[in-house]
Amino acid sequence: MPLDPISWLIIGAIIGAGTVVFWDRIKDWATRVMGFLLDQMNKLVEFLVGGVVFLIKEGKKYYKKLYLYTRDKESQKPYRRESDKVEIKEADIPSDLRDIVPEKTNNEETGLQVATLKY
Secondary structure: OOHHHHHHHHHHHHHHHHHHHHHHHHHHHHHOOOOOOOOHHHHOOOEEEEEEEEEEEEEEEEEEEEEEEEOOOOOOOEEEOOOEEEEOOOOHHHHHHHHHOOOEOOOOOOOOEEEEOOO
16 A cells, blocks of 8 residues: 555654754764775775786797886885786797797796886
């Protein structure tokens, strides 16, 4: 059974009166919640400190790999994040770089540093 308009008016008046009476408490609660949410987001923010692109040779294949260095705002502790190796065609590498790229040995990734990003 639907409510008649007078019932909606009474319900609205009760809600409105409750809001007016408790408005200061509602504002204080909302301010605390927003402050808490912003503090939590601030802890999760990381800043990009720099990045390095390496050229890696495995047999006859060439790969590029990106290492990003980030730092979180609160502890200033640096982190290194790696990207996946992406195979690139030999034709895309300049010949002078192709000759000096070291081979990957013993599961150790050594490569030619071809670019550095600093912020």
